[in-house]
Amino acid sequence: MGDKNFRELWADAVQKKSSLLCVGIDAAEPGQRGSSSITAGVSKLDWTLGIVDQVAPHAAAIKINRNYYKDLSRIEMQKLTSRIRGHGMLSIDDTKLADIGDTNAAAIYHAKVEGYDALTYAPFPGNALQTAAEARQQNIGLIMLVLMSNPEFKLMKDAQIEGKPFYLFLAEQAAKGDVDGVVIGAPSPSNHIQAAELDALAQKLSSATILVPGIGAQGGEIGPILQRFGRRTIVNVGRAIIYADNPGAEAKNYRDAIHKELAQF
Numbered sequence: 543m544g545d546k547n548f549r550e551l552w553a554d555a556v557q558k559k560s561s562l563l564c565v566g567i568d569a570a571e572p573g574q575r576g577s578s579s580i581t582a583g584v585s586k587l588d589w590t591l592g593i594v595d596q597v598a599p600h601a602a603a604i605k606i607n608r609n610y611y612k613d614l615s616r617i618e619m620q621k622l623t624s625r626i627r628g629h630g631m632l633s634i635d636d637t638k639l640a641d642i643g644d645t646n647a648a649a650i651y652h653a654k655v656e657g658y659d660a661l662t663y664a665p666f667p668g669n670a671l672q673t674a675a676e677a678r679q680q681n682i683g684l685i686m687l688v689l690m691s692n693p694e695f696k697l698m699k700d701a702q703i704e705g706k707p708f709y710l711f712l713a714e715q716a717a718k719g720d721v722d723g724v725v726i727g728a729p730s731p732s733n734h735i736q737a738a739e740l741d742a743l744a745q746k747l748s749s750a751t752i753l754v755p756g757i758g759a760q761g762g763e764i765g766p767i768l769q770r771f772g773r774r775t776i777v778n779v780g781r782a783i784i785y786a787d788n789p790g791a792e793a794k795n796y797r798d799a800i801h802k803e804l805a806q807f
Contacts (some may be wrong), residue, residue, distance in 0.1 A: 543560045543666075547683065547722055548632075548659055548660045548682075548683025548684075548685075548722035548723065548751065549613075549683075549722050549723070549749065549750070549751055549774075551632055551659060551663055551683075552602070552603070552632060552723075552751050555602040555603065555630065555631060555632050556602050556773055558602075558630050559600075559601065559602040559630060559631070560801075561600055561601055561602045561797045561800075561801075562602065562768075562773065562776065562777045562797075562800050562801075562804065563597075563600060563602060563603075563777055563779065563793060563796055563797045563800060564601060564602065564603035564604065564605050564634070564753070564776045564777060564778045564779070565569070565593070565597045565601045565603075565604050565605070565774065565778075565779060565780070565783055565784065565789075565793060566604075566605040566607065566636070566755070566778045566779065566780030566781075566784075567590055567593055567594075567604060567605065567606055567607065567610075567780065567784055568607035568609075568610040568780060568781070568784075569586045569589060569610050569611065570610060571586070577785075578781050578785045580587070585658070586611070586613070587614060587618050587621065587622065590606075590611075590622060591621075591622065591625050591652055593628070593784050593789055594622070594625050594626055594629065595625070596789045596790035597783060597789055597790055597792070597793035598629035598631060598792070599790065599793075599794070600629075600793040600794045600797040601631055601793055601797070602631055602632065602688045602716075602776075603631050603632040603633070603634055603663055603776060604626045604631055604632070604633055604634070605634040605636045605753075605778055605780075606622070606633065606634065606635060606636060606658075607780075608635055608636060608637045612727075614701065615676075616652075616655065616656055617667075619656040619657070620655075620656055620657050622659060622687075623656060623658055624656030627657065628692055632659040632660070633657065633658045633659050633660075634658065634659065634660050634661065634662065634683075634685065634753070635653040635656070635658040635660070635661035635662070636655070636661070636662050637649060637653070637661050637662060637663075638662045638663070638664045639661060639663045639664065639673070640663070640665075640666055640667060641662035641667060642667050642669055643669070643739075645677060646669070646672075646673050647676050647680075649661070649671075650676055650677055650680050650682060650684075651680060651695065653682060654680050654681065655683045658682065659682065659683055660682060660683030660684065660685050660722060660723065661682065661684065661685070661793055662685045662686075662687065662725065662753070663677075663684050663685065663686045663687065663721075664686075664687045665686050665687065665712055665715060665716075670712070670715040670716065670719050670721070671715065671718060671719045671807055673719075673721065674686075674716075674719030674721045675690045675719070677721075677722075678720075682757070683723060684721045684722055684723070685721070685722065685723035685724065685725060685751070685753050686712070686715075686716050686719075686721050686723070686724050686725065686735035687712070687724070687725045687741065688712045688713050688716060688724040688725060688743065689709045689712075689713075689726045689727055689735065689743065690725070691726050691727025691728060691729070691730070691733045691734070691735055691755070691760075691762065692727070692733075693733070693734065695727075695734075696734040699734070699739075705721075705744065705745060708787065709739065709743070710742055710743075710746065712724075712759050713742075713743050713746040714746060716746075716750060717747060717750070719746075719747070721750060722750065722751060723750050723751035723753050723776070724743075724747060724750050724751075724752060724753070725752075725753045725754075725755065726740070726743060726752050726753075726754055726767065727754065727755060727756045727762065728754050728755065728756035728757050728760070728762025728764055728767060729762065729763055729766050729767075730756070730760075730761050730762045730763055733756075733759065733762075737766060740766055740767070740770055741770070743770075744770040744771065747771075749774075749781055750774070751774050751775075751776055752767060752771045752773060752774055752775045752776065753776040753778060754767050754776065754777055755778045755779060755780075757777055757778065757779045757782075757796075758779040758780065758781065758782030758783065758796070764777055764800060764803055765806070768800075768803055768804050768807055769806075769807045772804070772807065773804070777796075777800050778794050782796075783796065
C-alpha cells in the first residue's frame with residue numbers, strides 16, 4: 543500500500559477508473575451451486591483472471607470471496623492480485639475474519655503477503671480495536687462488518703450493548719479504531735435496513751469507506767447509500783456480473799447506473 547492507507551487508495555482508484563464499482567468474485571465449482579458456477583474442467587484461477595480482465599475497464603476494485611478459493615496456493619493468489627493491481631484496481635480479501643489475537647494477526651499477514659489491499663473482518667469476538675491496530679501495523683486495510691442485510695442479522699442489530707443498538711456500537715468501534723472501511727448492506731423493500739439507521743451510521747462514520755453488498759442479484763438499492771456516503775461508497779456487485787453472458791458489458795451497465803444514481807445527490 544506504500545504510504546497511503548486504503549481510504550486514500552480507494553479515492554485514487556475512483557478518480558483513475560471513474561467508477562465506484564467493485565466486482566465480487568465467488569468461483570462456485572460445478573455442482574456446488576446450480577447454474578451460477580464455473581464450467582467443468584476450467585481452471586478456477588484462469589476463469590477468475592478472465593473475469594478480472596473483462597471487468598477491469600469499468601471497475602475500481604475486485605473482492606475475492608476466500609471461501610470459494612481455499613484450494614489456491616499463495617503463488618496463485620499473488621498472480622491474481624498482481625493482475626488486479628496491473629489493471630489499476632484494488633483487491634479485497636473477503637475472508638470475514640472473526641477470531642482473536644495471534645490468529646487475526648496471522649490472517650492479516652497472509653493477506654498482505656498475497657498482495658491484497660484490504661480484508662473484511664467480523665468484529666464479533668469483541669476485539670475490533672486490537673484488530674484495527676494490527677492491520678495498521680501490517681499496512682493493510684480493514685473493512686469491518688457493521689450492518690448486514692440478511693434477515694438473521696436483525697436480531698443482532700436490535701440487541702443492546704452499552705445502551706445502544708449493536709450496529710451503532712460496532713460503528714463507534716470502527717470510528718474509534720479508525721478502520722479504513724465498514725460493510726453496510728444495501729437496503730431494499732424486502733430487508734430490514736431502515737433510512738433512520740443509515741442516517742445514524744452516517745453521523746458516526748465520517749471518513750471510512752463503505753463496502754455495500756446486496757446490489758444486483760440480491761435486489762438492493764444503492765441510492766440511499768450514495769446519498770449519505772457519496773464517493774466513499776464501494777458498490778459491490780457479484781453474481782449478476784460474473785455469471786452474465788458478457789461480464790464486461792454487464793460491469794459497464796452497473797458502473798453507468800451507479801454514476802447516474804450518484805449524480806442525483
